[in-house]
Amino acid sequence: MTGFAGTGQLAKLAFRRDAGILPACTAGIVVVVATVARDLKVLYPTEARRLALAQTAGPNAALRFLYGRLAGTSVGALATWRFAVWAGCCSAVLAIFIVIRHTRADEQAGRLELVGSAAVGRQAPLTAALIAAAAANVTIIGLATLWLAALKLGGAGSAALALAIGTCGLAFTGVAAVAAQLAATARGARGLALAVLGAAFVLRGVGDTGPAGLSWLSWASPLGWAEFVRAYGTAGERWWVLAVPLTAGAALAGVAFALAAWRDHGAGLVHGRPGRPAASGLLRGPFGLAWRLQSGVLLGWLAGYVAIFASLGAATKGVGAIFNTSAVLKRYLLRIGYQHVIINAYLSAVMLLAGLGAAAFATSAVLRLRTDETGNVAESVLATATGRIRWALSYCSVAAGGAGLLLAAAGLSSGLGYGVLTGSVGTQVPHLLGAALARWPAVLVLAALAAALYGLLPWESTAVAWAVVSLVAFIALLGPSLQFPAALMDLSPFTQTPRLPGGPVAAGPLLWLCAVAAALGTAGLLGLRRRDVGDLGPFHGVPGRVFRAP
Amino acid sequence: MSEASVRDENVVLRTAGLTKRFGRTTALDGLDLEVRAGEVHAFLGPNGAGKTTTIRILLGLLRKDGGQAVLLGGDPWRDAVELHRRLAYVPGDVTLWPALSGGEIIDLLGRLRGGLDPGRRRTLIDRFDLDPTKKARAYSTGNRQKVALIAALASDAELLLLDEPTAGLDPLMEAVFRDCVNAERQQGRAILLSSHILAEAEALSDRVTIIRAGRAVETGTLAELRHLTRTSVDAELAGPADLDGLPGVHDLVADGQHVRCQVDQAALDAVLGRLHQAGVRALTCRPPTLEELFLRHYSSERSVAGAQR
Numbered sequence: 001m002t003g004f005a006g007t008g009q010l011a012k013l014a015f016r017r018d019a020g021i022l023p024a025c026t027a028g029i030v031v032v033v034a035t036v037a038r039d040l041k042v043l044y045p046t047e048a049r050r051l052a053l054a055q056t057a058g059p060n061a062a063l064r065f066l067y068g069r070l071a072g073t074s075v076g077a078l079a080t081w082r083f084a085v086w087a088g089c090c091s092a093v094l095a096i097f098i099v100i101r102h103t104r105a106d107e108q109a110g111r112l113e114l115v116g117s118a119a120v121g122r123q124a125p126l127t128a129a130l131i132a133a134a135a136a137n138v139t140i141i142g143l144a145t146l147w148l149a150a151l152k153l154g155g156a157g158s159a160a161l162a163l164a165i166g167t168c169g170l171a172f173t174g175v176a177a178v179a180a181q182l183a184a185t186a187r188g189a190r191g192l193a194l195a196v197l198g199a200a201f202v203l204r205g206v207g208d209t210g211p212a213g214l215s216w217l218s219w220a221s222p223l224g225w226a227e228f229v230r231a232y233g234t235a236g237e238r239w240w241v242l243a244v245p246l247t248a249g250a251a252l253a254g255v256a257f258a259l260a261a262w263r264d265h266g267a268g269l270v271h272g273r274p275g276r277p278a279a280s281g282l283l284r285g286p287f288g289l290a291w292r293l294q295s296g297v298l299l300g301w302l303a304g305y306v307a308i309f310a311s312l313g314a315a316t317k318g319v320g321a322i323f324n325t326s327a328v329l330k331r332y333l334l335r336i337g338y339q340h341v342i343i344n345a346y347l348s349a350v351m352l353l354a355g356l357g358a359a360a361f362a363t364s365a366v367l368r369l370r371t372d373e374t375g376n377v378a379e380s381v382l383a384t385a386t387g388r389i390r391w392a393l394s395y396c397s398v399a400a401g402g403a404g405l406l407l408a409a410a411g412l413s414s415g416l417g418y419g420v421l422t423g424s425v426g427t428q429v430p431h432l433l434g435a436a437l438a439r440w441p442a443v444l445v446l447a448a449l450a451a452a453l454y455g456l457l458p459w460e461s462t463a464v465a466w467a468v469v470s471l472v473a474f475i476a477l478l479g480p481s482l483q484f485p486a487a488l489m490d491l492s493p494f495t496q497t498p499r500l501p502g503g504p505v506a507a508g509p510l511l512w513l514c515a516v517a518a519a520l521g522t523a524g525l526l527g528l529r530r531r532d533v534g535d536l537g538p539f540h541g542v543p544g545r546v547f548r549a550p
Numbered sequence: 551m552s553e554a555s556v557r558d559e560n561v562v563l564r565t566a567g568l569t570k571r572f573g574r575t576t577a578l579d580g581l582d583l584e585v586r587a588g589e590v591h592a593f594l595g596p597n598g599a600g601k602t603t604t605i606r607i608l609l610g611l612l613r614k615d616g617g618q619a620v621l622l623g624g625d626p627w628r629d630a631v632e633l634h635r636r637l638a639y640v641p642g643d644v645t646l647w648p649a650l651s652g653g654e655i656i657d658l659l660g661r662l663r664g665g666l667d668p669g670r671r672r673t674l675i676d677r678f679d680l681d682p683t684k685k686a687r688a689y690s691t692g693n694r695q696k697v698a699l700i701a702a703l704a705s706d707a708e709l710l711l712l713d714e715p716t717a718g719l720d721p722l723m724e725a726v727f728r729d730c731v732n733a734e735r736q737q738g739r740a741i742l743l744s745s746h747i748l749a750e751a752e753a754l755s756d757r758v759t760i761i762r763a764g765r766a767v768e769t770g771t772l773a774e775l776r777h778l779t780r781t782s783v784d785a786e787l788a789g790p791a792d793l794d795g796l797p798g799v800h801d802l803v804a805d806g807q808h809v810r811c812q813v814d815q816a817a818l819d820a821v822l823g824r825l826h827q828a829g830v831r832a833l834t835c836r837p838p839t840l841e842e843l844f845l846r847h848y849s850s851e852r853s854v855a856g857a858q859r
Contacts, residue, residue: 187649275652275654277682279655279658283654286662293647293649375645376643377645377647379606380641380698382611382630387631530613533606534606534612
């Protein structure tokens with residue numbers, strides 16, 4: 001077993017490196033599931049209400065594509081319907097990032113070469129990564145079981161839902177382990193594993209919504225397995241289904257071990273295509289570079305936006321009936337959408353989601369300035385005849401333009417989804433396109449705030465910018481139902497945009513949001529022009545903790 | 551023509567009393583540096599001496615705290631973009647865009663700088679034996695360095711700022727690099743070559759500045775610097791020689807008839823006289839290598855640090 005020598009040490013190192021992010025992510029997934037379960041309990045207190053929801057939402061094909069099939073009418077069954085697949089996705093993403101971070105990413109960066117030269121077995125890094133990912137999923141299972149049971153949803157069902165979510169993560173731990181052997185780069189490995197996850201989502205969605213002859217497709221998907229456990233189901237849980245993801249995960253881990261024992265260090269089985277020997281005409285100047293570097297990420301976002309917003313748009317048709325099943329939920333939706341007509345409120349809330357997602361993309365695109373600055377790539381560009389302002393503007397153009405494209409995609413795809421089902425493509429598409437783009441100025445304010453932080457407070461910019469985006473999302477999504485005071489609601493730029501479709505339109509707020517964005521952006525650029533590039537901040541050099549070996 | 555303007559035309563880069571602090575640490579403490587047109591100027595110093603900080607101030611990436619810095623007749627902070635059209639830079643730690651190929655990066659950097667010579671690009675890729683179709687993430691340290699070097703050498707820059715440019719190159723590629731630098735010098739370009747590889751500076755440079763703890767401790771041509779230093783003497787003698795206590799003799803090791811020592815320029819004549827009296831069987835006298843010059847400054851820094859402790 002010399003292949004596994006040093007696994008314990010490496011696993012400890014992995015836990016030490018992930019000490020901050022791992023508990024936060026596992027807790028985050030559990031908190032979201034438990035909070036929604038509690039909300040459902042409040043929203044649908046009686047069996048009659050839940051039955052009404054099941055009868056309206058259950059047959060809705062778009063919702064079935066997004067969430068899967070309902071297995072019962074208890075509160076737990078509703079929570080399972082709402083979250084088995086999506087929390088399964090989250091635990092899968094977490095597992096993919098953990099495994100690849102400690103295997104292929106370290107190998108690509110050369111860190112594993114150093115580790116491998118010590119008395120460490122060939123299989124030890126992979127084993128340590130699997131232990132870390134498995135520990136995260138076992139934590140999710142334990143916490144979710146306890147929390148759901150504490151909500152008095154039933155012990156067996158709680159354990160079954162928690163296990164369905166956690167075993168989905170374990171299955172994708174195996175997928176990621178194999179991907180880390182196949183691709184020669186961390187980016188490639190992550191892309192491969194996430195593509196498998198995306199395919200799993202689509203397979204399950206088609207299996208759940210398509211004709212009966214295609215329902216076997218759901219069985220080909222790990223997300224389908226999470227659904228088929230039927231936690232809190234009327235007919236009882238199907239415990240044996242849990243063996244499927246566990247077997248698949250173990251088998252994939254076995255394949256990964258076999259590949260790792262056989263392949264060369266640093267090599268993959270999938271070779272990247274060679275690049276162009278010379279730059280094309282598009283790669284000219286900082287703007288060409290910025291768009292080229294972020295085009296892959298943007299295309300991924302666009303694909304996700306089209307899929308999700310087409311589904312949400314298609315779901316509009318049955319929305320009135322569904323929300324009529326709960327007075328509380330209806331009131332929430334009317335508040336969050338600031339509307340009196342339920343369909344308009346729903347669509348307005350959908351566009352708010354599109355705006356928040358676009359703000360997240362724009363913020364990450366702006367903050368890439370900081371990553372490239374501290375990673376020294378910026379130096380090569382700034383040592384040429386490219387001024388700092390132009391360099392920073394090139395990233396900001398991706399943020400602003402990319403956010404605009406995302407909003408346009410959300411408007412077009414939801415308009416098509418809704419319009420095709422109701423035979424009103426001609427009216428819905430321009431209608432919803434306008435509604436989506438009305439959120440653009442609010443997105444620009446958040447992106448410009450990230451730019452201002454980057455210029456003026458670079459060493460804290462990443463943390464503060466994401467904190468602001470989270471706060472805005474919190475205010476926009478929960479403020480209306482928790483009845484936040486108007487002053488607090490006004491802090492969110494999305495409170496200022498017209499509530500389309502259906503609401504009144506005024507040019508004033510849009511113009512002054514753009515003016516705020518321009519002022520913040522200018523402040524950031526002026527700050528950048530004055531400061532040192534590569535500034536690590538006044539607290540740089542504070543000694544770190546010592547990692548103690550036993 | 552006044553003397554000042556003649557000087558200015560000849561000087562492509564000058565700093566005087568340059569200071570830079572990061573929080574409580576002083577990175578540059580009154581640095582004087584001058585690079586003249588058409589010369590290869592070696593900028594030597596141990597790690598952490600302030601070489602990279604100096605270059606980053608000259609590139610306008612960092613703002614100086616005090617003193618003067620003039621680059622190609624302009625202010626490196628204020629006129630950064632205009633000045634960067636006329637210079638090329640190779641960072642010490644070359645970080646590239648992992649998704650772009652080497653060929654794309656060479657073209658991109660050339661375009662950002664304002665153009666590069668396609669003929670020279672081809673020749674340099676051949677000479678450095680670089681595969682331009684590989685993605686940067688697949689390159690080794692040495693190959694990343696080659697990409698940055700080719701991009702810099704294929705430009706029409708008047709001044710090259712090279713920060714430890716050969717750290718990752720193999721000896722064969724180092725020889726190619728030396729040929730290229732000599733060719734650049736013949737074109738009349740100025741080169742600031744920061745390094746701690748002494749043989750490289752010795753082989754390439756016209757003048758040298760040695761920096762320690764943010765301050766220039768020595769500057770001049772190699773001949774001028776050697777002037778300040780001692781000659782190494784290694785002799786086999788017929789009988790014992792009495793060098794003990796002779797002024798200007800240092801580090802004396804007398805092992806029977808074998809004598810080794812360091813001798814000040816002024817004491818050479820007296821030492822050779824004593825050796826001659828004892829009867830010389832074999833004698834090696836050589837000028838100090840840059841290594842020895844360097845060690846002297848480096849070890850004095852350590853002894854200063856030791857004295858403070």
